[in-house]
Amino acid sequence: MKPINTFKVNTSNYSFVHRFLDLSCISISLIFVIHSYNLQITQDYITIALTSAVVFLYIAEALHLYQSWRVGSFISVMMTVTAVFIASFLTLFGISIWLKTSVSFPDQILTLWFLMAFMSSLAWRMLKHQWTVIRSKLGINLRKMAILGATSTGANLYQEIDDCDELGFDFIGFFDDRQTARLPKDLTVISDVSKCIDEAKKGKIDILFIALPISAEKRIAEIINLLSDTTVDVYVVPVFMLSDVMQGRVTHVGKIDALSIFESPYLGSKIWLKRFEDIVVSLTALIVLSPVYMLIALTLKLTSPGPVFFKQSRYGLRGEKISVYKFRSMNVMESDGIVTQATKNDKRVTPLGAFLRRTSLDELPQFFNVLKGDMSVVGPRPHAVSHNEEYRKLIQFYMLRHHVKPGITGWAQVSGWRGETDTLEKMQKRVEFDLYYILQWSIWFDFKILMLTVLTCLKSENTY
Structure with missing residues (x-):
């Protein structure tokens, strides 16, 4: 059997669509500007459009524009889009000077093209973001979510979920086996682990985050085994002592998967x-x-x-x-x-x-x-x-x-x-x-x- 890596580096589920929309913004903006100045689409303009697409995609990949962004980081996404467009514009300008291209491309056309492509790329992202937030607030297609483990990591996870409407989660509550005296006072635990598994089997939970300490490795394995008989999406949230400094990047060493804990952020x-x-x-x-x-x-x-x-x-x-x-x-x-x-x-x-x-x-x-x-x-x-x-x-x-x-x-x-x-x-x-x-x-x-x-x-x- 062909070996398969257990972990896969996560990218946006819609990354292909996002790339297509960005390239469409660049191409359509160029066509619009050319027609606005009553010019003809020649082979030179097609070459420029293709070059700009290659440059844009290369820089976008370098800056991880299409990665799976953290929830609540919409401003970071928009700033990255800005950086990609500015870098692409400067790169194209540098290439044209270096090659001493003879293509007649007035500065006003280049500037208008850049601005139109940039603004349209920002616009579709803003519309998508607002649509996601509105759907969540209206309760459309919300997914029932629970956290197994009333730990500090579980509390932090809940805070993130509570702050971000765009996730589309309907939070059910915490489940934990520990006695009330051992639980954090500010977290309300609705029942124990066996009740959580029961609810999952009945289809009352769509997504379950397991936030138990790493010392409970056997218990986590047992819970995962019991949940294998359900249709629940299960995620394990690492509760490491080093959680504040871990990078959390999955890498592959041959057929073996490894999760980075300490590494330089400057990769590739x-x-x-x-x-x-x-x-x-x-x-x-x-x-x-x-x-x-x-x-x-x-x-x-x-x-x-x-x-x-x-x-x-x-x-x-x-x-x-x-x-x-x-x-x-x-x-x-x-x-x-x-x-x-x-x-x-x-x-x-x-x-x-x-x-x-x-x-x-x-x-x-x-x-x-x-x-x-x-x-x-x-x-x-x-x-x-x-x-x-x-x-x-x-x-x-x-x-x-x-x-x-x-x-x-x-x-x-x-x-x-x-x-x-x-x-x-x-x-x-x-x-x-x-x-x-x-x-x-x-x-x-x-x-x-x-x-x-x-x-x-x-x-x-x-x-x-």
Whole structure:
């Protein structure tokens, strides 16, 4: 018998239809614009249409536009559509310049075509979304759903369902075998597991989510076996200790299925997308800010003795050591061994250094690190090696920060966890925000962090 993988990577059930609608928007918009300008559809325009379709689909796949999106992420879908269209437009423009095409394609036609295709693609998604929400609110074709296991994961699952009308679920309740004293007070359990299986066999449950702890593996297997005699759709929701940091991606190793727990979010084309972002942003910053670099360097030489740049060892991707550059802000040069964090009114910090640290201008040389490939523009901030060795023993999942390159700025920094970490709790919060960034990474998330960084640098809290 031909081996079949147990798990399959989930994509949208309507992904083919979605692709067809997008390509239709692009083609019909081009035909409409051509006719609006009283032009004839020639072989050149057909070539352009086919090229645009290939480019669009390639970029859409790279940005996972047709994946099965999380419920409640409609805004993320629309932002991804925007990114795909902008990237496709710029790519087509670049191809035309590179090939020095002789096709007569006025700028106004190209612009109108882009806008029409883009707006129509957004429009059908908005209509589809609204139709789904309205159907759910009207109670049309709702599916009866229950959760087996009154656990914290079960509670989180219920909250997601309660917040998202577009799911189309009619929630029946929780089922659990535990005594009332052992159950969460805020969850109402309507009956036990045997009653749940009974209801399923009677056809009173359409969808069942099993949210039992992983220690109940045998019990879960027994329940699944009993449910095999029903027509219920059954889903197992992992209740791992590591649920907050797991990636949850299914991969195949030959004939064996594996579920990823820890892995870099930059897989496949995402590696190149992230690197492209880093090169563009760092090059732009180095060119635009070159006068600032020269002014800071000159002022440093005139106001205090010592070198302009300061080099310090840090852990980079996969925990490998890298040298991170900064403008010198202190009179001492601590680079390895025991490194003491700067504190309020620290006497080691020069007057100019205090200003540089407060505004984060001392971090500007790290754009050279980004260009080299040691760092990213956005990512978890790199800590001193001695701090890494200390906190990796105290904070669970601390080293998962190094599944990505360290960044000049990060989600923790713009969320208020910037500067001195004088307590274990502060470092734990920083790591928590770093891991959230790794899980939720996207180009748009990076853009949001960059915008917030500009605002954050104007404030001086916790930075000495």
